[in-house]
Amino acid sequence: MELWIPITIAAAFLQNLRSAMQKHLQGRLGTRGASFVRFGYGFPVAILYGVLLHHLAGYPVPRINWSFAIWAVIGGLAQIFATIMLVHLFSLRNFAVGTAYSKTEPVQAAIFGFILLGEKLTIGAIGAIITGVIGVMLISMARMPLSWRNTVTALASRTALVGIASGAVFGISAVAYRSASLSLDGPNPVMQAAMTLACVTTFQTVFMLIWMFWKDKNEIVQVLKTWRSSSLVGLASVFGSAGWFTAMTLQQVAYVRALGQIELVFTFMASYFLFHERINRMEILGCMLIVAGILGLLAG
Template sequence: MDAWIPITIAAAFLQNLRSALQKHLRGRLGTRGASFVRFGYGFPLALAYVAALHLGLGYGLPAPGLDFALWAVIGGLAQIYATILLVHLFSLRNFAVGTAYSKTEPVQAALFGFLLLGERLSAGAVMAIAVGVVGVMLISIARAPLSWRTLGAALFGRTALIGIASGAIFGMSAVAYRSAALALEGPNAVMQAAVTLACVTGFQTVYMLIWMLIRDRQEIIRVAQSWRSSALVGLSGVLGSACWFTAMALQPVAYVRALGQVELVFTFAASFFLFKERVNRLELLGCLLIVSGILGLLLN
């Protein structure tokens, strides 16, 4: 099995864990605060990860250049705003459906990857991604009454548009991160991904701290007071990001993000067992289509 496959599955699991913890925090923190903890508490861990690779395993430190800095800033800003949209989405729909809307990302990542990096996909991979996206859309309309009006609202209403926008910005962020990692001339993909993660997380921490100092200083106090839960978000977030960055340094973004839709399987488990949210048959069918799309992707 290629290394990027188990790395991506681990990333999806950790991302789901982080989102579940962020949903829990959303009751005590505002949208900005619940989004910030992912970066602020993750930054020291990202630095420790780079230090462990450099001092423990002897990997050399790559020298970032202007291209790296540009892609890192683009990716970092895109991830901040995509995360804010996703956290806001949790307040509009349940945890599973909120995540499902953002999972249109693989198609959008494939488009950005083609436009920005010239990455092409096989016909079989395109079909597999399409099956997965159909599953996502089924999940998004599963709780809407069956009429053209309600169907249109479910697919093109405010909630759907916020979710799709979140997926698009996440897709842009993923392509930018792959570009940043590839711009580094490091010893291997693992070190390139680690340095990219540390630099991006540091930038995001400073950016959001300044933003909260200007807009809502009390939110910084609330973030500090919730340090136990917030530290878990930071830990799961930085571990998940390390896996995502490594997988995307090894494989085109569209493949990685398409396989990452396995997160929805973990999401439904969290939705049912942690948040006691009911899952209906159409949502289960959508989940099965997503798994089918993932299996088709791996076969191709």
């Protein structure tokens, strides 16, 4: 078995674990606080990861430039607001369905690429996009009678809009992170990714601390009180990100992202066993169609 395969599966598992713990913390910390712990408790580990690569592996530290700084800030802010939307989504629908909405990100990226960049879509890609859209429609309508009116109502609902927006902003974040990493002048993809991760998580921590201090100082107190659970979220987030970056260094992004959809399997397991949430057949079918659409798009 090639090394990138178990690394990708581990990264997907850690990402799902982080989301599950964030949902658990939301009741005690609120949406903003539950989102903050991903960055606030993760940035020291991200910095340590870069330091270890420098001192143990001998990788030189790349020089930061203005292009890197701009893309890092854009990606960091986009990820903050996408995470907030995703955590809020868990309160609107169950854990598995909320995660499935965010998995429309690759499909949306293809549409944005066609509209904004003029990238051509193959017949297979168009079919994959339609499959993903049908999956989203099924999830939206899973709790109501099937009709065209209900379809329009479901897709215009707050749940659907928040979920689809979350996937779109996560897509912007991913593009910005890749641009930031590539703007660094070497020395290699692993160290460039580590530097990007360390700088972005540090910026996100400072930004959200200022935001919470301005909006509600009590959130900071609650985050400190839940340090045991919150620190686990931060660790899962950083190790998961390190896994994604490493896997994409060893293998093409398309293959890594395709295999990474195994996260939905972990998501359904967490939804059923941890949160005791009921998922009906239409929601399962919708999630399967979203996965099929994403895999078809990446394969094309």
